[in-house]
Amino acid sequence: MGVVQKLDEKITLEEGAGGEEMINLLKKSILPFIEGRGGNVDLGVRELDDGAAIRLNEREYLVVTTDSHVVKPRFFPGGDLGKLAVAGTINDLAVMGANPKALSSGVVIEEGFDKDELEKISESMGQTAEEAKVPIVTGDLKVLGRGETDGILINTSGFGISSKLTPTSGLKPGNKIIVSGTMGDHGMTIVTNRENFESSIKSDIAPVHNLVRGVLEVDGVTAMKDPTRGGLAAALNEMASGSEVGIKIKREKIPVTPEVRGAGEMLGIDPLMIANEGKVVIGVEEFQAEQVLEALRDHELGKDSEIIGECTQNNVGKVILETEIGSLRILKPPRRKPIPRIC
Template sequence: MRNAGTDDRDSQQRRYIEAAGGPGDLIQLAHGEGGLLTRRLEEELFLPAFRNPALERLADASVLPLPGSGRLSRFDPSTLVITTDTFVVTPRRFPGGDIGRLAVCGTLNDLAVSGARPLALTVAFVIEEGLPLTELQAVVASIAATAREAGVPVVAGDTKVVGRGEADGLFVNTTGVGVLRGLPAPGADRIVPGDRVFISGDIGRHGVCVLSTRAGLEFEAALESDVAWVGPQIEQLYGAAGQEAVHAMRDPTRGGLATVVNELASSAGVGVILDEAAIPVSPPVAAAAEWFGLDPLYLSCEGRFVAFLAGDEATAAAARSASLIEIGRVVSGPADRLPRDQAACARPGGGVALGREAVPGPGEVWLRTHLGAHRPLELLAGAPLPRIC
């Protein structure tokens, strides 16, 4: 007998197929780019099929209180945080890293921005027949070295080999398990008007590095991926600002800074303004992005994190002491929502009017440009850079 929950899930999945254009539709590269189509897959296909409280947050990792666990302490081994990721980057080796280092850092960073201290990793390989053994040995050595650097053991794994032409050389899947470092844990539900937005370093380096390597291009200034383990900088932030002040964090991988801030703004129901002049983009990245016709705000970072922090000056000073850079503010919340026909003045994307100032409405992100004007920043809608991680 089918229950109501099963019927509801099935109907949601049917609506997704119909909205996509019918069961004959094909998956596009853009479905894997972390933007609008990825979000639709998550919200309209996967979430209805697998719905549970841990998954509903659609965060970088899921928090799993174990049965019988009590109130969390600062370091409670009864509360696990888990995340998984698959890496298909091409080329598999690039300046600053390779698929092995990327896999370890990407998974551990998802745990760290979710407020967890990593405990262990698993690694699985899908290998195409004909891959040189020396390349596999190099990737394994890279995984081992990066895991040792982070102080996290690889405790389980799996290997599958497929025939020639059935995979593109090598894919790597990693799963990370950690423990919540304390309460309150960071999350979109803690973002409020007045929060300040910070970034941990310059943006876009991984994206342009992989793209230029793939294209066989060399620019006057060397481009190198930023792939790195962000845990030490996050620990420094917690130590300086305190647990309460860290409201939310994400790592801006696929879809870059603009997409991650949009996702958090949408989940929290807040409006955000980012300051273009404050967002750090190195001259080599800016030049390469302009050459490729890409916006650095949408380029992948693999060793950076975005933090939404309490808006007081003491917290801002603590963030700067951890080498974070302030790039924006949360300027409106759910209570500020107005019908569009009541908008007091023209503004990007609709927005709301607080006093005489037009600000982004709940779920909207605006960019204050170098000229002082505002333009909306939307979710990534295409596939400018497939297989970036």
């Protein structure tokens, strides 16, 4: 027992993978100490959502989010660390139901890092911010000694204004579940790139706030989430347990490109378990599902949208996957050794 306890006292890589172990670490070693202290908020750290919401007035919430970005390789088909840092934070705001207003950028660099590379990453941040029309308004820079950080790390925080929150915990029994496109593209891009695996896969990385804006014009949207770390499996599990509903989805309805599916089979990686960076999972009242689908498909980023399942009163907190041969299995959040530094 002594040994088990000792191991348990040190942080493991698994505890950063976005799955159950991470939630357990947060619930044991961080949240009890910081949550609910210092003031009241409408949606805070306890909810483990993509961001927090603070009521500004009768009609509006201020939504705040933060994310530290590390990825290797830092440049990959479809994007780079700078684009990831900006799009990732815009997306966290968007799926909370907020209109993103501004971003901050906290850069931590290792001594000896290439200025050329820093400039390329900065340029990509600026370009992504410009295209998205969400400015980077403030920043911070720290330079650490060799070996004190690995290259570069970017924390992007953001805030936006929402008149209707779409929290992770908003699902109701009977709601339909929609995904805005193919699953696993970003994660598979990073993995195949690292493995020098020949492929035409590229990251789906993109700001989704304009896509989401169209969705929010339809009534009846109850919940949204961006399936990043841990992929669709992690996102749906968090939505099911946060909302206290079951979720039943059909494998054959979930869009996955042939390239991602093929690479996943070769490498033994389930596309539902790895990150997306330009996709949204949406919960919507049944009678409005087709309209949300239409709004999504009207936008380039949402052209492959599909209704993939619905919420149930039974199996609370669980995600049930109907496989392509019609059998049922529980889709758990990823628990294996994570693929590190993917987003």
